[in-house]
Amino acid sequence: MKKPQTHGDLTGSQVREELNIGNTKFWELINSGEIEAYRVGNHTRVPPHSVDAHKERHRVIPKTKVAAA
Numbered sequence: 001m002k003k004p005q006t007h008g009d010l011t012g013s014q015v016r017e018e019l020n021i022g023n024t025k026f027w028e029l030i031n032s033g034e035i036e037a038y039r040v041g042n043h044t045r046v047p048p049h050s051v052d053a054h055k056e057r058h059r060v061i062p063k064t065k066v067a068a069a
Contacts, residue, residue: 009046009047009048010045010046010047010048010051011044011045011046012026012043012044014046015035015046018051019051019054019055029054030046034054035051035053035054036050037050
């Protein structure tokens, strides 16, 4: 059976691999609203912008050294 095409949206497996998370965390992120998702039949799809926004919100900003005055 052929998987439906969704114009560049990511599958659950692709999202889990990109974020290096498991299935439980994937569903926690969806259910909490951290990432957007929708269903196509039995398949879950995630828009790439949602994953990018999640990564940006959780980006680590390096501490800069404060110059001694």
